[in-house]
Amino acid sequence: MLILGIETSCDETAAAVVRADAPKGGRVVSEAILSQLDEHRPYGGVVPEIAARSHLDHIDALVAQAMEQAGIGFADLDALAVTAGPGLIGGVIVGVMTAKAIAAVHRKPLVAVNHLEGHALTPRLSDDVPFPYLLLLVSGGHCQILAVEDVGRYRRLGTTIDDAAGEAFDKVAKMLGLGYPGGPALQKAAERGDPRRFDLPRPMKGRPGCDFSFSGLKTSVRQTVEKMPPGPLSEQDKADLAAGFQAALVDSVRDRVKKAIILFKELYPHGTALVTAGGVAANVPLRASLKALAAQADLDFVAPPLKWCTDNAAMIAWAGAEHLRRGAVSSLDFKPRPRWPLDPDAPKSTGAGAVKA
Known part of the structure; x- marks a missing residue:
């Protein structure tokens, strides 16, 4: 199962190809990532509009780089996965529209991934944590x-x-x-x-x-x-x-x-x-x-x-693979989300005394 992952939620533009059925250590086939640190350093933090424009300028080249490193074409992919939120909405939109276009043109399944879930499932990519x-x-x-x-x-x-x-x-x-x-x-x-x-x-x-x-x-x-x-x-x-x-x-x-x-x-x-x-x-x-x-x-x-603690596309591809194994695929009309809690039933804050331990 070969999956292309795309990540553009903040100030890293990233693409990666993951082989979901490979043993630990051989799952990440290729990775391409471009940090925007130099663009944001003069401001002391991430500027959303600058981030979105940079994603737009570089996403196509990074996807091409990841595919070339993997030695495959889009026809060889089993699916795509993309960060659909939460994050800076301008950047999220760039990644989502890129992934939708590739999926539509090449008739590939697409999985909308929660960025936080990408982080949450990374230990299963690196260490097979049960x-x-x-x-x-x-x-x-x-x-x-x-x-x-x-x-x-x-x-x-x-x-x-x-x-x-x-x-x-x-x-x-x-x-x-x-x-x-x-x-x-x-x-x-x-x-x-x-x-x-x-x-x-x-x-x-x-x-x-x-x-x-x-x-x-x-x-x-x-x-x-x-x-x-x-x-x-x-x-x-x-x-x-x-x-x-x-x-x-x-x-x-x-x-x-x-x-x-x-x-x-x-x-x-x-x-x-x-x-x-x-x-x-x-x-x-x-x-x-x-x-x-x-x-x-x-x-x-x-x-x-x-390298997989900070934002990256390998974790997004892996999260997509985890959902695909369970038969979960997104329709092409899903919308990017600036907010997307992992636990939708949790209150805004548990409060200092709400969860006793």
Whole structure:
């Protein structure tokens, strides 16, 4: 089963071909990805209109590159899969219209994929993780803990009540003048810093439930910067603040996930794995903390390779394959969606005390 995947939900334009019936390690036949970092760096963040125009300029070439690397033509494909949301709607539309055109011209089935589900199912692409498993989905726009019961079946145990962890990384990095993208820049600066120098809060730590909050932590960093002596921050000041922020965020996430593990084991006694996915899952201290937590709970810890933590098309192709195996195909009149929750029955926020653990 050969599937072409297309991803354009944010600031990476990507195409990939996946062989769904291949053994682990041989499933991704080809990948082509173009990052827009240089286009957005002057603005310190992703500008939606610039992103959409860049997707439009490059998507055809990236699809051609992925197909050429795979050594196949469109006639050889069994299906296409495309991110249909959630994301920046201009970019999503570019990918969806490209995929629809190819599917229509070559009479191929098409699967509309939830971008978050692409991340959620990536551990099955990389590691054959069996259902059910506990997932920490943590990225620039999302921060959730989910029980992954099956393809298309997700139960949200916790979510952020304000900002996503990746957004917090980016904004704190911008405050400290560390550059863009913020996550990698802040982690690098933190390696030189003392995390104990500044007393920063651990939002939600110790509270009931599995929800997150990062807004207060960002505010605390800003207030700390404002209290510093006048003039530019020294490189050591930046490093110490970066280290303190990163340590506080990791501690907060660890506390929330620890509570989620208790709840997960009660609900799913046969679950065997703690999984993390999304761009922030590339953070080394966070991975180390989660790995130790999983070991204490007698769970396997699975984190996809770093290249599949950030946005990519291989995960979209794989999610499409998972749906195709179950006979699910989209009609060509489906609409791109700027919002698309994995658990449609979950409330907007579970609230600090709504999910007891």
